[in-house]
Amino acid sequence: MKKLKPLYEGKAKILWETDDPRHMIQEFKNDATAFDGTKHEKIEGKGVLNNRISSHLFGLLRDKGVRTHFVDKLSDNEMIVERLERLPVEVVVRNVAAGSMVKRLGIEAGRKFVPPVVEFYLKDDALHDPILSEEHVRALGLATEEQIAELKRRALEVNTIMGEFLRERNIVLVDFKLEFGLKDGELVLGDEISPDTCRFHDASTGEIMDKDRFRQDLGGFIEAYNEVLNRVSS
Ligand code: TMP
Ligand code: ASP
Numbered sequence: 001m002k003k004l005k006p007l008y009e010g011k012a013k014i015l016w017e018t019d020d021p022r023h024m025i026q027e028f029k030n031d032a033t034a035f036d037g038t039k040h041e042k043i044e045g046k047g048v049l050n051n052r053i054s055s056h057l058f059g060l061l062r063d064k065g066v067r068t069h070f071v072d073k074l075s076d077n078e079m080i081v082e083r084l085e086r087l088p089v090e091v092v093v094r095n096v097a098a099g100s101m102v103k104r105l106g107i108e109a110g111r112k113f114v115p116p117v118v119e120f121y122l123k124d125d126a127l128h129d130p131i132l133s134e135e136h137v138r139a140l141g142l143a144t145e146e147q148i149a150e151l152k153r154r155a156l157e158v159n160t161i162m163g164e165f166l167r168e169r170n171i172v173l174v175d176f177k178l179e180f181g182l183k184d185g186e187l188v189l190g191d192e193i194s195p196d197t198c199r200f201h202d203a204s205t206g207e208i209m210d211k212d213r214f215r216q217d218l219g220g221f222i223e224a225y226n227e228v229l230n231r232v233s234s
Contacts, residue, residue: 048146
């Protein structure tokens with residue numbers, strides 16, 4: 001498979017067109033950004049770790065029957081993915097209060113949600129990815145009523161599968177963000193699943209094992225990502 005031109009370059013990844021119209025190459029960069037890109041660093045080794053972790057987690061979901069865009073790991077920092085029609089919506093699932101929810105609602109971090117909270121955000125950097133109600137998603141024509149229900153169902157299914165898998169590896173799945181696309185009218189899970197897009201806490205110590213280490217300048221970033229890889233590949 002030959003890389004042609006980048007179709008889309010984000011903060012942490014590049015999506016390349018290939019000579020195969022059905023497939024793309026998703027390249028993981030070393031760039032770490034936070035707070036709308038105002039904090040930005042290159043972290044040697046991050047791309048490779050996120051590609052490995054994402055490949056494992058997509059493989060897990062595929063084995064459990066979840067339709068994803070993941071085809072195969074191609075190289076250290078690249079995976080082959082199916083070409084999808086982009087849906088500009090981010091779906092966040094929260095099991096434990098953290099991050100923007102704590103700030104927005106003034107609640108205490110660590111509060112548990114049973115059942116989990118599902119949220120939608122508009123994928124639009126210029127608007128700072130605003131939160132959307134289901135009514136907004138429908139009114140803006142981003143998804144139909146049926147697709148909204150399906151997005152929630154799929155996101156909660158991913159939460160159940162990953163939550164259990166990680167619990168067995170002594171990791172609490174605090175929250176995460178998913179992106180879906182359409183292929184032949186069907187919703188397919190896309191993007192990545194990594195410590196950049198999830199919050200992972202050590203179940204015994206509470207230690208932060210995700211991008212919050214970068215956001216909060218906690219140090220030990222690569223060590224934490226490495227530990228996540230060790231646990232998900234064991
Ligand atoms: P938040 O607390 O900042 O809203 O983030 C919730 C989860 O979604 C967290 O696991 C990080 C992830 N996330 C992304 O992957 N990309 C984003 O742009 C944002 C805002 C959050
Ligand atoms: N919003 C993302 C984050 O902080 C990345 C960014 O803002 O650049 O997780």
